[in-house]
Amino acid sequence: MAGGSMENAMVGGGYTDEPHVLAVDDNLIDRKLVERLLKNSSCKVTTAENGLRALEYLGLGDEKRTALEDNVSKVNLIITDYCMPGMTGYELLKKIKESSSLKEIPVVIMSSENIPTRINKCLEEGAQMFMLKPLKQSDVVKLRCNLMNCRS
Amino acid sequence: MDSVVLLQRQLVDYTAQLFNEGFLDDQFNQLQQLQDESNPDFVVEVVTLFFEDSERLLNELAKALEQQSIDYRKIDAHVHQLKGSSSSIGAQRVQKVCIAFRNYCEERNIEGCQKCLQQVKNEYSLVKTKLETLFKLEQQVLAAGGSIPWPMQ
Numbered sequence: 001m002a003g004g005s006m007e008n009a010m011v012g013g014g015y016t017d018e019p020h021v022l023a024v025d026d027n028l029i030d031r032k033l034v035e036r037l038l039k040n041s042s043c044k045v046t047t048a049e050n051g052l053r054a055l056e057y058l059g060l061g062d063e064k065r066t067a068l069e070d071n072v073s074k075v076n077l078i079i080t081d082y083c084m085p086g087m088t089g090y091e092l093l094k095k096i097k098e099s100s101s102l103k104e105i106p107v108v109i110m111s112s113e114n115i116p117t118r119i120n121k122c123l124e125e126g127a128q129m130f131m132l133k134p135l136k137q138s139d140v141v142k143l144r145c146n147l148m149n150c151r152s
Numbered sequence: 153m154d155s156v157v158l159l160q161r162q163l164v165d166y167t168a169q170l171f172n173e174g175f176l177d178d179q180f181n182q183l184q185q186l187q188d189e190s191n192p193d194f195v196v197e198v199v200t201l202f203f204e205d206s207e208r209l210l211n212e213l214a215k216a217l218e219q220q221s222i223d224y225r226k227i228d229a230h231v232h233q234l235k236g237s238s239s240s241i242g243a244q245r246v247q248k249v250c251i252a253f254r255n256y257c258e259e260r261n262i263e264g265c266q267k268c269l270q271q272v273k274n275e276y277s278l279v280k281t282k283l284e285t286l287f288k289l290e291q292q293v294l295a296a297g298g299s300i301p302w303p304m305q
Contacts, residue, residue: 029201029237036186036194085229112236134240136182 019076020044024054026084037140051087055095058102075105077147082111090122097126106147156298163289175279180242199283202241206276209234213269227265228257245275
């Protein structure tokens with residue numbers, strides 16, 4: 001890729017065209033939908049069905065394996081559902097923001113419920129954006145713009 | 153050429169009917185827009201997943217409501233899932249019943265829950281039949297050499 005810009009040097013850099021997104025949702029249909037939406041916006045997508053799996057993929061599982069650092073450096077965005085059994089999206093957000101290796105990765109929270117206290121809680125904890133489900137293509141376009149802006 | 157136009161007309165009319173009667177909402181259009189040459193079966197794939205997942209959830213719900221001691225949290229979790237997936241594919245009437253169902257769960261109202269289970273089974277069955285008919289009509293148009301005029305609303 002010619003023209004190495006400042007953006008490429010940042011965390012998760014090297015993506016000018018195809019950001020790698022980790023999408024976390026316990027609902028199978030929603031996983032399929034978010035995957036398609038993101039792929040249609042030229043993103044590479046990895047899905048996880050719960051917070052634990054997501055953390056494992058990111059290298060924060062029980063066994064800290066350095067081999068997984070590869071996954072970490074490749075993930076440019078994490079988008080997660082709020083309501084999940086076990087670890088909620090909020091708890092996942094906190095774990096990510098508490099991690100020195102992961103805290104720079106933007107995290108977007110999705111929810112089918114429009115609850116202001118919930119939204120504020122997530123934004124205060126460092127979520128980049130809060131999105132209402134079901135997601136539409138226009139939401140993902142907005143997301144990409146937002147992601148690009150925070151990079152410059 | 154006439155038969156293609158006729159079939160397309162049938163498809164458009166049938167789809168409009170489903171929207172008018174509230175079986176489907178705009179989210180279904182969103183799904184259609186995600187389908188293209190590189191993903192020609194996306195809608196059928198997602199809807200099929202929805203059918204499989206819903207049937208599983210409905211079975212779980214029936215079982216949960218037959219227990220001696222009702223676990224409302226478990227029931228609510230299942231209904232929450234069903235509400236989410238029906239909303240994601242645009243199955244509006246199913247989604248609406250799920251909302252009422254969750255309210256009854258919160259109230260720990262067993263009769264309300266049982267009534268809602270019956271209702272949601274009915275609505276699911278209806279939307280399933282209608283979507284299957286819709287897909288069949290689409291196949292007929294394609295088989296006759298026509299193309300699907302999406303979006304139709």
